[in-house]
Amino acid sequence: MAQYYECKVKDIRNYVDKGITVYKTIKLEKPADFVYKAGQFAMLAHPELKNKDNPSEFLWRAFSIASSPLQDFLEFTMLIKYTSGLTQFIEEHLNEGDTLLLKGPFGSYTLDESFEKIVFIATGSGITPFMSMLRTLFLQHANKKIQLFYGFRNANQFLYREELENYAKEQTNFEFYCAASDDPEWPGFKGYVNPLLTEYAMRGNDVHYYVCGSPVARESITKHLLGMNVPEERIHIEKWT
Ligand SMILES: Cc1cc2nc3c(=O)[nH]c(=O)nc-3n(C[C@H](O)[C@H](O)[C@H](O)COP(=O)(O)OP(=O)(O)OC[C@H]3O[C@@H](n4cnc5c(N)ncnc54)[C@H](O)[C@@H]3O)c2cc1C
CATH class of the missing domain: 3.40.50.80 (Nucleotide-binding domain of ferredoxin-NADP reductase (FNR) module)
Known part of the structure; x- marks a missing residue:
C-alpha cells in the first residue's frame, strides 16, 4: 500500500450560513486500491500545509468517509473550524482540480451486518x-x-x-x-x-x-x-x- 495517496478534487460544495462557509463537502477521485468499509475514516492533508511541529510531515487530520464503498469516488464533509488548521487552509486555498493527500482507511466504526x-x-x-x-x-x-x-x-x-x-x-x-x-x-x-x-x-x-x-x-x-x-x-x- 502506498504511504499516502494523491487524490484529485473532483467537486467542492460549500454550506454557507450568514456569509460564512460552515461546512464543505469534497469529492475526491478514489484510488483503485483504496478499499474500506462504510463508517471508517481516513486522514487527509493538503500538500502545501506541513506540520510545524514536525516539518517533514504534513498536517494530517481525521475525517469519516461519507461515500459508500460501492461508489466510485470518495467524499468527505468537514466542519470548517477557523482555528488556523487544515480545514481553514482548505477553505482558503483548495479548488476543484487541486490535490489532497489521503491515508487510510482506519477505524472499526462499521455496521454489524447481523443488525436488522x-x-x-x-x-x-x-x-x-x-x-x-x-x-x-x-x-x-x-x-x-x-x-x-x-x-x-x-x-x-x-x-x-x-x-x-x-x-x-x-x-x-x-x-x-x-x-x-x-x-x-x-x-x-x-x-x-x-x-x-x-x-x-x-x-x-x-x-x-x-x-x-x-x-x-x-x-x-x-x-x-x-x-x-x-x-x-x-x-x-x-x-x-
Ligand atoms: C475518527 C474521526 C473522524 C472524524 N470525522 C470528521 C468528519 O467527517 N467531519 C468533520 O467535520 N470532522 C471530523 N472529525 C473531526 C476533525 O478531525 C477535527 O475537527 C479536526 O480537528 C479538524 O482539523 P483542523 O486542523 O481544521 O482544526 P484543529 O484540529 O483545531 O487544528 C488547529 C490547530 O492546529 C494547530 N496548527 C495549525 N496549523 C498547524 C501547522 N501547520 N502545524 C502544526 N499545527 C498546526 C494549531 O494549534 C491550531 O490551533 C473527525 C475526527 C475523528 C477522530
Missing part, C-alpha cells in the same frame, strides 16, 4: 459515517428497518438535505426525523433530537443505536437513550474528540 433494526442519531457533521452506511444499505437494497434522527442548527446547515429527503420518500424501510435547534423559520420540529427519540425511535432488544456528533450532543443523546432504558451495549458511539 438500526437507529442512526447524528448532529452536525456527525452525519458523515451514517451517509456512508445509508448509501451502502440503499445501494444493496438491504431489507433492514432503518431510522435516522438528525439535528442541525438551521436550514443552511442541513447537510445532504436533498438526498436524505429523497431517501425518506423512496425507501420504504427508512424513516427520517430531523430537528433544527436554532431556526425560527424551520417548518418542522424545533429543538434537539432527544424528544423525537422518545416519541418515534424504535424500541426492543433487537434495535441498535448509532450515535455521532459533537461531544456535548453525543453525551446528551447517550444519556437520553439510557433514560429510555436502552442498554449501553446497544449504543454504538463514534468519538471524534
